[in-house]
Amino acid sequence: MAKKIVNISSCFVVIGIILALGDLVTCREERRAFFVFGDSLVDNGNNNYLITTARADAPPYGIDFPSHRPTGRFSNGLNIPDIISEEMGWEPTLPYLSPELRGPRLRVGANFASAGVGVLNDTGIQFVNIIRIYQQLHYFAEYQQRLRALIGEEETERLVKESLTLITLGGNDFVNNYYLVPYSARSRQFSLEEYVPFVISEYEKVLQKLYSLGARRVIVTGTGPLGCVPAELAQHSRNGECAEELQKAAELFNPQLVRMLRELNDEIGNDVFIAANTKQMHMDFISEPQRFGFITSKIACCGQGPYNGLGLCTPISNLCPNRNLYVFWDPFHPSERANRLIVQQILRGSEKYMQPMNLSTIMALDSRA
Template identity: 35%
Template sequence: MVTRAVVLVVALAAVMPLLTGGIDNKQVKLLATRFNVTCVVVFGDSSVDPGNNNYIATSMKGNFLPYGKDFFRGRPTGRFSNGRLATDFIAEALGYTKAIRPFLHKRLRPVDILHGVSFASAASGYDELTANLSNVLPLSKQLEYFREYKMRLRRLVGAGKAENIIKNSVAVLSMGTNDFLENYYLEPIRPKQYTLEQYQNYLASCMSDHVKTMHGLGVTRLVVVGVPALGCMPLVKTLMNQKTCVEKYNNFSSSFNSKLQLKLDVARKTLGMKIGYVDAYGIFRDAVNNPKKYGLIETSKGCCGTGTVEYGDTCKGMSTCADASKYVFWDAVHPTERMYEIIAGQAIDSLRKQLMA
């Protein structure tokens, strides 16, 4: 008997070639319809925020050039990259939209409600304090907006159909970087309360609690993205005065990801959810160590400004490299659109392998 998990991964596996070299979009759309993948809902930080922070009182915004210079019509949207995010590529491959809209968008359309939106907020994290430090949306608030989204979906299609759409959706959760870079290693509060390992355990427990909340709200399919190789970020290398990746930061990234995966194993067994894990750490390490494999050239610095320290406001109005598609990093922290495309493709492949195993 073919399980729903296998059916889902067969549909998602077909997306992989599109993101790494080309596939008939019609084929992917037909698969999405056939296997009843209804929509994509997104939670997280700047890695998946398409512009929710534009609508809240925070300085953590990316709604100005050169952010978005390679987006459709070359306009900034609030995405912290030169173009689209990994979740945009996934949604396009499934046949829904080329760009997922932020839930707080003032002109959210019925089609957006039907096929999925992002609740993510740049600078957020698993730790509520991380979001509060930057006055952005903590995961608890993102889940409140998800409840509101469900109510709007019910008004649009009725209660029964709305529950079915949520049940057959794919939820994406991507955060954790800011808990370390914007919180633990910058602010004094958490280091006084926790050792680094204790804080990692605390974050993993927070993630687990939020996954339980998602399950209670009807989510049955979840993709969790691990933290990337933080030591390879240009900003971290600059601050640590190193030319190569800072292994201290990479080691705790890897350690934290292991703790996340243990919690996800428990959630699979106790909640009965279908959960995939994306090894963002491994993807970044491979791209930095083997750039030619992905058609990349520059791995040590970002495309914006000097590429060593600029991100967010300090990237505003800066000159950029000639071809961002050859760079791993757009600014000193965030990936380029090309890197997000690579992440999307490999993430889907990882999901297929894990659920088929």
Template identity: 50%
Template sequence: MANFLIFTSYIVVTLSLANGFINGVDAARAFFVFGDSLVDNGNNNYLATTARADSPPYGIDFPNQEPTGRQEIGSEPPLPYLSPKLKGDKLLVGANFASAGVGILNDTGFQFKLHDLGARKVLVTGTGSMGCAPAELALRGINGECDVELERAASLYNPLLVKMIKRLNKDIGDDVFIAANAHKMQIDFITNPELFGFATSKEACCGQGPYNGVGLCTPLSNLCENRDLYVFWDQFHPSEKANRIIVQQILTGSNDYMHPMNLSTVLAMDSIGV
């Protein structure tokens, strides 16, 4: 069975698939993650930074109130690469290199050739609905409407991402790179929250100020009673329910959301050695 590497940068999520053998035996899948706070499962807890989620009310609905570690496909989640527990057999599960606050520019991020390093399937998520986050409604929005400039940037970015993915796959001669249209996934329930069981897509569950979009989510912030009614958890990040909807689209979404295939198709092909 092939090894998986998950790469993320900023809000770009990459899933890489490479063949791996350990002592001559086909190895189980391993996941490696790179990115920002959307996928940071604890690295920043070991860093001197305010960009971390290891204090209440983060994780309030998760067992033991731990704010990170969920994984939908059922395998053991990889540990943060800074965790002292990441050694021995845990390395075979993979590692999460994501760090809250990381960027995509050369001065904040990093670049390398995934395919040259053995990556065989790379899932890249485009930018989400940047102009509709509570922080942007509070800072830039007019009468609770999404910021037009940021939404225009997102709407331009995602088609260009698909175009780049097609070009890369053509150059390689295989469907290595897969694009996930995160903007469309989010805008569906942002523009029609009631259809998905949400009460609001404007106000964050945790925060302060207009739309609860000002400042960090802390124990002193306003906190909603029912997190499932909110599209956004804090000023930027989707709620757990919203994230589950996004993950399901990544797993089973049509070509409107996933190009050229969804993650379930990738896993099915991997299981039969395609």
């Protein structure tokens, strides 16, 4: 069926159709607050305010952003939270550390994400000064205190309860921890088969804390295809094949994450946590890039060395003329166009991509609550 744009009242009418037929609906309602936690895939500028090497504040980052300037997003343009806000008709969130996040703008929500972080506190230690996940959660509590001073206790509780949350963690716990160097501390401590459930168990604690802070609709993304990013191809691939060990890590992690989220929801008695299968979303592009209008899924638009996968994206890097033709913008991160396709699956994807429901269905269900 064709995409329909409807308002809240229309959602009441079509909710049964959505659930029965999987209709593609986006309910553009009066905005909900939107909160974002996680790593560089969703950071929209917090690391600009930190003394860290995990930054995207120099050209050509932001070359396709509306301002054509770097913003701290690890993208040529918009990232996943930006595009979700755009699709929902919401004002985009500001980084929590931004001095502009004050007064009425607090009602919009906030982005607490920080490039380089993982589930574990020792992930990303080489970046030194990043906002680790429990510090992000501390900032969320602090944010609520600031909001209470503005709109009062009852209204703050309602705003947080009715909000949407996105959290993206896990990839760095492999790329920037377990596999960062040969014989890393974590790889000596755990086999991969032991490490994955350890990370999952620690992630569960993070999500329980997020729930205790009031979040009630939380989209949790899995890791992407870790072994297929240009950075890993440059180091481990001879003929463009994905790095087997990192792919195995993603294949172990993602099903265990989905299972953990299902168990958490069962304990709570409601579908609070929604699993987004971003590995499958990425693999669609990687397996058949031409089908989605890309010319390659192996070479980064911006970088150097094999597959443009070595080092950082800098002003002296190779730079492709048309970013829309590349799955990957830099050695690790999707292009804006790839992010847009991922968001379409978050919004309207089947259970192959979103469990137990997609974002359009969430919005329609909540509109009648």
